[in-house]
Amino acid sequence: MDYAMRAYLVKRLNRFLSYVLLIGVGLIILMPLLAMATTSIKQMSEYNVWPIKILPKVPQWRNFATVFTMAPYLKVALRTAGLGILVTILVTATSSLIGFAFARYPVKGNKPIFFIVVGLMIIPYIVVLIPQYVIYSRLHLTNTYWPWIFNAIAGNSLFIFLFRQIFLSFPRELEDAAEVDGAGPFRIYWQIFLPNAKPVIATVMIFAFSGVWSDYIMPLILLNDNRTLLSVKIATSYSNPQGIWLITIAMAANVFYIMPLLIAFFLAQKHIIKGVITSGLKG
Amino acid sequence: MEAAMMAKTRRNLNRAQRRTLTFYLFISPWLLGFVFLTIIPLLIGFLISFTNYEGLSLVNLRFVGMANYIRAFSSDAEVKFSLGKTLLWGLFNLPAWLILSFGMALILNQNVKGHGFFRTLYYLPSVVPVVAAITAWKVILDKNAGWLNGIISLFRPGTAIGWLSDYALQGMTIIAVWTGLGSGMVIFLAGLQNIPDELVEAARIDGANSFQVFRHITLPLMTPVIFLQLIMGLIGVFQQFNLPMVLTQVGLSRGAVPPRQIYLYMIHVYRQIFISNRWGYAFSLIWLLFIGVALLTLVVFWTEKYWVYTERPDEGW
Numbered sequence: 001m002d003y004a005m006r007a008y009l010v011k012r013l014n015r016f017l018s019y020v021l022l023i024g025v026g027l028i029i030l031m032p033l034l035a036m037a038t039t040s041i042k043q044m045s046e047y048n049v050w051p052i053k054i055l056p057k058v059p060q061w062r063n064f065a066t067v068f069t070m071a072p073y074l075k076v077a078l079r080t081a082g083l084g085i086l087v088t089i090l091v092t093a094t095s096s097l098i099g100f101a102f103a104r105y106p107v108k109g110n111k112p113i114f115f116i117v118v119g120l121m122i123i124p125y126i127v128v129l130i131p132q133y134v135i136y137s138r139l140h141l142t143n144t145y146w147p148w149i150f151n152a153i154a155g156n157s158l159f160i161f162l163f164r165q166i167f168l169s170f171p172r173e174l175e176d177a178a179e180v181d182g183a184g185p186f187r188i189y190w191q192i193f194l195p196n197a198k199p200v201i202a203t204v205m206i207f208a209f210s211g212v213w214s215d216y217i218m219p220l221i222l223l224n225d226n227r228t229l230l231s232v233k234i235a236t237s238y239s240n241p242q243g244i245w246l247i248t249i250a251m252a253a254n255v256f257y258i259m260p261l262l263i264a265f266f267l268a269q270k271h272i273i274k275g276v277i278t279s280g281l282k283g
Numbered sequence: 284m285e286a287a288m289m290a291k292t293r294r295n296l297n298r299a300q301r302r303t304l305t306f307y308l309f310i311s312p313w314l315l316g317f318v319f320l321t322i323i324p325l326l327i328g329f330l331i332s333f334t335n336y337e338g339l340s341l342v343n344l345r346f347v348g349m350a351n352y353i354r355a356f357s358s359d360a361e362v363k364f365s366l367g368k369t370l371l372w373g374l375f376n377l378p379a380w381l382i383l384s385f386g387m388a389l390i391l392n393q394n395v396k397g398h399g400f401f402r403t404l405y406y407l408p409s410v411v412p413v414v415a416a417i418t419a420w421k422v423i424l425d426k427n428a429g430w431l432n433g434i435i436s437l438f439r440p441g442t443a444i445g446w447l448s449d450y451a452l453q454g455m456t457i458i459a460v461w462t463g464l465g466s467g468m469v470i471f472l473a474g475l476q477n478i479p480d481e482l483v484e485a486a487r488i489d490g491a492n493s494f495q496v497f498r499h500i501t502l503p504l505m506t507p508v509i510f511l512q513l514i515m516g517l518i519g520v521f522q523q524f525n526l527p528m529v530l531t532q533v534g535l536s537r538g539a540v541p542p543r544q545i546y547l548y549m550i551h552v553y554r555q556i557f558i559s560n561r562w563g564y565a566f567s568l569i570w571l572l573f574i575g576v577a578l579l580t581l582v583v584f585w586t587e588k589y590w591v592y593t594e595r596p597d598e599g600w
Contacts, residue, residue: 048427154316
């Protein structure tokens, strides 16, 4: 066999194996989502059978109605969404302003402070949250939503970083021209920089909302059951009076639970992945 | 009158001073948050670690010196146990995640058709909240009727591995890799695309085969990205709390006891506070973890010069 022929075959084989691997791993990736979809329309008696039946005999669509009757799903979902929207607006506003300052004001103290901002990203939230809890409980702020508001107003390291990166890329002339026209710093930020950062705004808003929506730890530690958020509610509801967990109903609840995030992801996935790359490569 | 005075002072400041003032004004929300939401809580936690604070009354509050720290090293066997489990968790999770996400990035980087589709597909689990992910994985990892044991049973009938009990650490690794594969891969992929094509082509012309290109060009140029991922992963390993916590509580209750296999360090800390009311002791454990992770990170940073390729362009303003 001559060299070119061999090289060609090796290349084809390589390509073939690549696809086998890509599709194989893809199927594994999809498996839990498939499990979620099929379990949510099963009866409990169909869930625990051996040998396994992937699909139910009769799809139990009413599981999706039971989600709302067995637990106050709608009430807690609206509460979580409301808090999520409030936090998203606040944290996007402050983080963009802070990011703007870091990007456009290379004054004394800028670099060292920014180093701390980025450095804080490596401290996991739980380590700060537990001491915060001590203070909040002394101030009677546990079982309220103030901790979320405070955190949002203080901005978020990752979001500040993302805004700084995009604002750094804007040309100087943009700022100078506005300044000559007599625009103050806040107007320059609000009317010139922010409108040109829409992809980052979208990314940050999705990250911020899904942060509140997905988070399990803050509601677990800070809120009692009467004010808790959706993640904890779903995890600890849906048991029958005998104390047996109805995983089929819980799964139907989870289908509703992940829907807003999946929709947001498919609408803005390009921006989201870009955001992950920016933070991962330079953070 | 006050406004007039302020206007006067503002006029008297020169441009540089005004800009400095604006900068600090704009970042003030972060500065306040940094002081009141990070520094002060951490300091208070540090002080509490030298007391017998129980979370409620301050009447019996006493300074106990190093007693909490001594206790962590001597009389609490659970510290050693949970630390061991945490190390094991890192040993399972970190290499699996690094190798798989790097491997998938290498495959996707060969300009395969459907590149964007696979990237989206692999990233999908990253947006699934941890509660939903674990509920879904319970169907697959269940001991008696789980899909994974079902698949294994095709080859070895009667398999009943407790992926969420006796082998919970392995089960949790599967879930963690599933969740993290996409974000890891996306970052490696971006790193791979930064490698100049000319370098690879030049090596090919010199007669290097695929393996040689990987070994002598791709891998060395990727070491900075691998290094960064390793550091972040390592820090994450020791502070893992979310996964074992949710894995324990989903379908049960807030007070459920975690399986022994996933009794990680932070779980032990959490239980000291919220189950045993040993606040002072818990904070000494948190500070010990802090110091430990900081030292470990320094050690990894020290190894940087032996294996990480550096060619840092100036960032500039």
